[in-house]
Amino acid sequence: MSWPTLDLPLLPPFPPMEARLVHAVPVGDAWSYEPKWDGFRCLAFKDDAKVALQSKSGQPLARYFPEVVDTVSRAEPPRLVLDGELVIPAEGGYAFEPLLQRIHPAASRVARLAAETPARLLAFDLLVAPDGRLLTGEPLEARRTELARIAPALASAGLELTSTTRDRSEAERWLAGAVRGIDGVIAKRLDAAYASGERAMQKVKRLRTVDCVVGGLRWATGRERGVGSLLLGLYDDTGLLQYVGHAASFDARTRAELADAFEPIVAASGPGGFTGDAPGGPSRWARERSTEWVPVRPECVVEVEVHHASGGRFRHGTRLVRFRPDKDPRSCTMEQLEG
DSSP, rough: OOOOOSSSSOOOSSSOOOEEOOOOOOOOOEEEEEEESEEEEEEEEEEEEEEEEEEEOOOOOOGOOOOHHHHHHHHSSSSSEEEEEOOOEETTOOOOOHHOOOOOOOOHHHHHHHSSSEEEEEEEEEEEESSSSSSSTTEEEEEEEHHHHHHHHTTTOOOOOOOOOOOOHHHIEEEEEIIITEEEEEEEEEOOOOTTSSSSEEEEESEEEEEEEEEEEEEESSSSSEEEEEEEEEOOSSSSSEEEEEOOOOOOOHHHHHHHHGGGGSSSSSTTSSSSSSSSSSSSSOOOTTTTEEBBBOOOOEEESSSSSEEEEESSSSSEEEEEEEEEEGGGGGGGOOO
C-alpha cells in the first residue's frame, strides 16, 4: 500500500518516539504522566482531505481503519500530524482483540468491523501544527499547549485527547487500576523535544511483559496436532537474535490455533530466527520428542508475561498474552530485560 502525496514537513514513514521499560513511575517536577492505552500506536498525517495513518513499525494503517481516516479528514485544522493510540471501546474500557481482527486483507471484512466496532484515535502529541509549523524540536510542554489550543476543533470531528497529569500519585492510581483499558503509565519529560526513533519516554506496565520474536517452536507430543511451546528471542545490540526462553502450557484449542498460525512460516532450512544463542539442535522430523524444535522465520511478535529474568534469560516459562502484529520484530531488544 503506497502513501498519499502530502505537503507536510513530516512525511510517513516517520519513526515515532519510543519508550524504555522501567519498573517504577519516575519522580520529579520535570515529568508528565499519561495512561498507556491498550491499543495500536498511530501517527495521523492530515493535508486537507488527504490522510495517512502509520503504525509504530512504519506500516500504513489507513485501509484497516477507514472510520479513523474519515474522522481525521473531517477535523477542522487543514493540516497537522498527531501522535496517538488507536483504541476500540469495550465494557467501560478498551479491547485489544478487536484491533487484531482489523489486520485482515479482505476489504469487506474491514468495512463490517469498522461499522460494528469503530476505532477511535486518542491523541497525545502534536508534531505539525495546523499552520504547518514543525513542532518536533519544541519541548513537550509547548507541544501540549498547542495541542490543547486546537482540542475543540479536533473534538468537533470526534478526535479525543488522552488524559495527562503532573501528579505522580494520580499516575500511581492509574497503575493500580483506577482507570480501565490501560496496561500501564507513560512518563515524559516536559522539557524534552520529540526524539524520533529513540527510547526517550519511560513506561511502567501493570504486568511485567516483554515483546518477543518467535524464532522456533516445539510441536506438542502425542497424537494431537498442535504447538507445545513457542521459543522466544530478543535482539542484542549487535543485531543477533538471542534465545531467551519459551511460552507453553496451552490448552488443546490454542495448540491447534498456533499450529495454523505458525506452519506457514516454519523455516525451510537453517536456524530460523535465532542468529545468536539457540535452544539446541533443531529437528524437522521428530515431533514426538519435546526437546526437539523447528525453526521459524523471525516475522511474528508476541507479548508474554514474565515473572523473572536474569543473565539475559527468562528464569521460568512465560505466559502468552497476545500477538502483536503492530510491532516490528527488530524493535524487540534485550533492553526490555534491563532494570
